[in-house]
Amino acid sequence: MRVLSFTTLYPNAVQPRHGVFVEERLRHLAASGEVELTVVAPVPWFPSRHPRFGRYARFAEVPREETRHGLRVLHPRYPVLPKVGMNAAPGLLAAALWPSLQRLERARGPFDLIDAHYFYPDGVAAVWLGQRLGKPVVVTSRGTDVNWIPRYRAPRAQLRWAARRAAGLISVSAALGEHLRALGVSRERITVLRNGVDLDTFRPLSEAGAALRHKLGLSAPVLLSVGSLIERKGHHLSIEALRGLPGATLLIAGEGPLRPQLERQAEVAGVADRVRFLGPVAHADLPRYYSAADVFVLASSREGMPNVVLEALACGVPVAACNAEGVSELLAEPVAGRIVPRREAESLRETVSALLAELPPHEAVRAYALRFGWDETSAGQLALFRTVMEKSAA
Template structure:
């Protein structure tokens, strides 16, 4: 089985945490006997001189082809004009990638195209699949459906890519329902839960890190990009109701300045630590040191941060987004709260008072592994190829 994985969401030297769950899934699949995977991770780069901007300079300097953690990865560039033309991205991506794919396909034919994000990857995979006469699959992860699938200028391309695909994946049953509501065929959508490195993400003593951070009371951590959709502002707004709690924000993003100003305005800035975008391999000790992981996102598929936190034995408080109810089936794992500060503070207080055993919390996600994830993906691709 020769798979061409199309993934704009994939880590690189400029952004080592970007789409790391796609890398882990792909590596686990590639480790299966009889499976060969070639990753093509297109990079959106604007024309010169915008390409010299600090936001794009490191991306433009990435190698065009490399071995990335054992995976064969190509990184072709495609045209990107910041601020305009997002609806043109699938066509621009496909046009840039097709010559390379045709050459690789001639040398060793691919059996299937695996698109790992719904936009622009899904519509681009549709174009490439039609050109090469190959079946294709698209995986939905959350924001790609909730944003691009509902935006006026991209909805049609997203839905068409879903309708024409030979198979579709969704990271939760809730996300599958959202895809069906858009008009995608339910009988072609398989729920494919994420994996987790259960050896790396495990309970551990966090006292040294807490001492290093100067935290003597309760430690809350929020793992996720600092963007409006993740709504970390609600946790900051809840802090005045939790005078013994310190919040660690593990992430970076466009809303950081706004969140810093909010913390100052509420007089809780001394109890908010902006840790930045931590290396993924360093996350377990930060999560395990916390009493609760809080992520009040407006939308999700099924967040990897939820699963990784529970694997570390740290209960979670989240809002009713995506697969939240599919994951939190046991109260020991945490609570789903309404999206306002008082409700979050109340839920966090109840979880803290319960003092759940880390081993019991971890047991709630024992089924989430990359081996299980890869086995399911392998069987799913076999079904597509046998159809």
């Protein structure tokens, strides 16, 4: 099958952590040997690389084309309009990409289907482009695209339009599938294909974890959070919870606009000496940090199917997580960790404290995680693609 995967959520040479969960899914799909995959991962257009423009200048630095994990990845540009951009985003994205996809087909020959990741604006734009090109489109919903954006009237209408016309619909969790149903999608049209984890990369590294703890001067217990420093990731709750966990150290891996605010919070709470802001950590380095932790903490208000939870479990680390969408589908047994009953600091503290008091063996957590490899998900994608292509050819 010749598949064109279309998404604005994809890593690049300048933003190596951006959308890494989509890259992981696609590279394992390509590893099946049953698809010829080209990735079109548009980035916002910006005219200057000058550092004074901050994060916007980084868009200009992204290469037009690169190869990642053996996959050809194209980065065409599209316009982003502040303030009015949310409603207009699918149309702007589709209009900007239309010439690029035409050129791509002329250069490389026709592809069989479009595989879009993230429903808004990507999926909506992909359905429009698919209609123009006469190609079936499969759209994967991943979180905010269906559990938050539909609260806005114009995007909700566009999502419904695209959902009716997509040839296939994938949800990364059963909980997100219910949000698709709220958009008017019948249950039988939704295929649930969870995220997976690379079990070879993410595995317990006891010696490396111990070395990292020694290097950082850490003693047990060690808590770890991985995620952008933004409100919905809930790092402020983890810092507040730390006040009631004497002796514990919290490692926070990630970057974002709230870092100064979170640092001030730690100072005021009197735990600044027990909170380590690690900044961005390369994906390949994360197993060392997971292996250095006793408990992984996720305090998000909403998620799709959080890869960080899967990565922690694969490294043998139990998880304390707020019940954001698909989390409960991952922490289905006590050995995996515990769900925080209420998204508040005290409830998080109580849950982490209880988990620390009865830590499951790393080997048992790792054994639980073995069910979350990528093979089943890739097989499900291939089966859906075949079905869609057969219906399209009929």
